[in-house]
Amino acid sequence: GVKIRKSTIIEKPTFLKSVLNSSNAWPALIIIFLSMLISYLLSLIAGGYLRVLNVFASTDGLTGCLRREAFYAKATYELAKCKKNNLPFSVLVIDLDHLREVNNSFGHEKGDLAISLCAEKILKCLRSNDFAGRVGGDEFIVALKNTGASDAFLIANRIREAVKSIKLEGLFLSVSIGISQYDKDNASLQEVISKADANLYIAKRQRNDVVY
Numbered sequence: 019g020v021k022i023r024k025s026t027i028i029e030k031p032t033f034l035k036s037v038l039n040s041s042n043a044w045p046a047l048i049i050i051f052l053s054m055l056i057s058y059l060l061s062l063i064a065g066g067y068l069r070v071l072n073v074f075a076s077t078d079g080l081t082g083c084l085r086r087e088a089f090y091a092k093a094t095y096e097l098a099k100c101k102k103n104n105l106p107f108s109v110l111v112i113d114l115d116h117l118r119e120v121n122n123s124f125g126h127e128k129g130d131l132a133i134s135l136c137a138e139k140i141l142k143c144l145r146s147n148d149f150a151g152r153v154g155g156d157e158f159i160v161a162l163k164n165t166g167a168s169d170a171f172l173i174a175n176r177i178r179e180a181v182k183s184i185k186l187e188g189l190f191l192s193v194s195i196g197i198s199q200y201d202k203d204n205a206s207l208q209e210v211i212s213k214a215d216a217n218l219y220i221a222k223r224q225r226n227d228v229v230y
Contacts, residue, residue, distance in 0.1 A: 078152045080130060081137030089151025093161045094207050097200060100163060107163060107200040108170035111214040112140065112177065114156035115192045115225045124187050132156075132186055136193060139180040143173060159211060167199045167230055174228045182226065192226035194218060 076088035084092065093109070100107040114136050121129040133156050140150055140158060150160045160177075162170050174195045184191040196218030204210045217229040 080134055081152050081158075082141060083137055083158060084149060084151040086151060086153045089149070089153065089159060089161070090207070092149060093151070093159075096161060096163050097207050097210070100200065105164045106166040107161070107210070108165045108167060109162065109198055109210050109214050110158075110160040110170065110174050110177070111196045111198075111211065111218045112158040112160065113194050113218055113222065114181075115194055115222075116189075117156045120186070120189065123189075128187060132184075132191055135184050135186070136181055136191060139184065140177050143177045143180050145173075148173075159214075167197065170197050170199065171228065171230055178226065178228055194221035194225055195228045196221055197228065197230040 076085055077083070078085050083089070097107050099105075114133060117129055117132060120132050136156075137150070137152065137158065140160065144150060144160065147163050148160060148165075150158055153159050160173075162173065165173075174197055178193055178195060181191055181193045196214040196216065198204060198210050198212075198214035198217060200210050204213050221227040221229040
């Protein structure tokens with residue numbers, strides 16, 4: 019008769035032995051390395067996309083200043099830090115003078131240009147830790163961390179003088195600025211801004227003026 023062997027002399031290969039086999043190891047390592055590299059690159063791309071998306075979401079397209087919501091969120095956070103460390107905090111509320119006349123005389127396109135040029139001057143006058151938000155059509159708020167009233171007044175006048183140099187269609191632009199500093203009577207951000215807004219109202223009577 020004929021005997022048939024039901025088992026093989028060679029042992030069945032295990033996963034570990036297959037991996038440790040030199041002929042199988044290199045392709046496996048290459049695949050693992052490429053997978054890790056692709057995952058890393060995808061995470062960088064996703065992170066960069068999210069950062070860019072956040073910038074677009076928080077920045078006003080016309081002026082480059084923070085949008086209203088983004089400004090208030092950042093200013094609230096920075097004011098809380100100044101309170102905690104017993105540091106001064108001031109705000110400037112800035113309004114472009116005679117924008118209605120610019121729009122009526124030269125059109126809204128020129129009005130947008132006036133706002134953009136004004137914002138450019140404001141941003142150039144700020145220090146590295148200061149930041150500005152566009153909170154209305156032609157209204158801006160500047161947050162000045164670790165800054166008292168006297169320094170805030172100097173910065174406000176620097177902005178006022180810078181905007182005065184802008185000439186549009188034969189018309190020199192100007193801004194009115196109200197200043198307020200955080201103190202015990204102005205405990206919240208909104209109270210500080212409201213006080214500065216009240217001073218802006220006084221400055222608007224004269225135009226091209228700074229009131230504290």
